[in-house]
Amino acid sequence: MNKVQQQASLSEAERLSAVASLGDPVRKTLFELLRRSPRALSRDDCAEALDLPKSTVRAHLDRMVADRILDVDFRKVGVRTGPGSGRPTKLYTVALAEVGVSVPARHYDLAAELLAAAVQHSMDSGVEVRDALATVAFDAGRELGAQAGSIAVVLENTGYDPGPDGEGGTIMANCPFHQLSREHTGVVCSLNGALLNGVLAGCGDNSHVIEPDSNLSHCCARIVPKGP
Structure with a gap:
């Protein structure tokens, strides 16, 4: 796991502790x-x-x-x-090249690394940037999921502020890429969806799927139980 993903894997309490330590x-x-x-x-x-x-x-x-x-x-x-x-x-x-915390949690460093890696992958392989971004973000999410063991841990550590939607699913009240998503909604939401799908794969969660969430007050995705 690279340094940016390592910081993203820290819980908010651990990031606050790191800032306090320094x-x-x-x-x-x-x-x-x-x-x-x-x-x-x-x-x-x-x-x-x-x-x-x-x-x-x-x-x-x-x-x-x-x-x-x-x-x-x-x-x-x-x-x-x-x-x-x-x-x-x-x-x-x-271990961490940079130590920072924001309230609510934001991870623009993670988004920047994934976007840059996607462009590089596209240049190297010749695939479309959209497809490259989906691949890179999915792989990063899978690594985060494998390390955390459950999507709930990743959501908590990455600052999604998850909570029940009242229908058996999970909504995420905070978007870690909020400012970017306001100006580049399609790109960031695609990145976010691929990342979260990768997390499910990495932690071996076959019981849930990622669906779009059109509520503008929430993250663009929500987690719902997989249908029969």
Whole structure:
């Protein structure tokens, strides 16, 4: 999963936690150091670069790992390898290139990446952009669905604000691509429908289908039980 889709997979509470985490000036400085670094950095690297105690740096790094802002890897560094070369070093890299939150939730970064990927796919393959967008968005949704395990989790994490429609289905009170959909309704709604269908496929949900929702106060799609 790429970085944009990784952020989209975070729940609203997790995104808020990430933003709050970077409200601390030391953690923000550490994040910027790692974001700009061309390689993974150890605790000692960070402490030396910022002239801070190693214990302080470790506590802040571990907090950002817990908040899913940083990734951790263990590997040996230096020229010595094999027995006697010491234990692997704990190395940190940025998991999220950007950390942001909006109320209500919006994911213009996800839309932009899917649109750009669709254009690239169209240029490379010669297929129509509309078909390329359907393919790219479906594949992205399938990846999100496979990771989440259910469409309900994806809807919650991506900010669709799902709720019952009173008829056994689910309406989505918020569109994560709201401003784009106002100016480019057909394109964005096609993207959204393919994305949500991909989510159903990815989480193995064979009991529901995606249908258009013409209510302008809601997302352009709703989820309904599959008919007999």
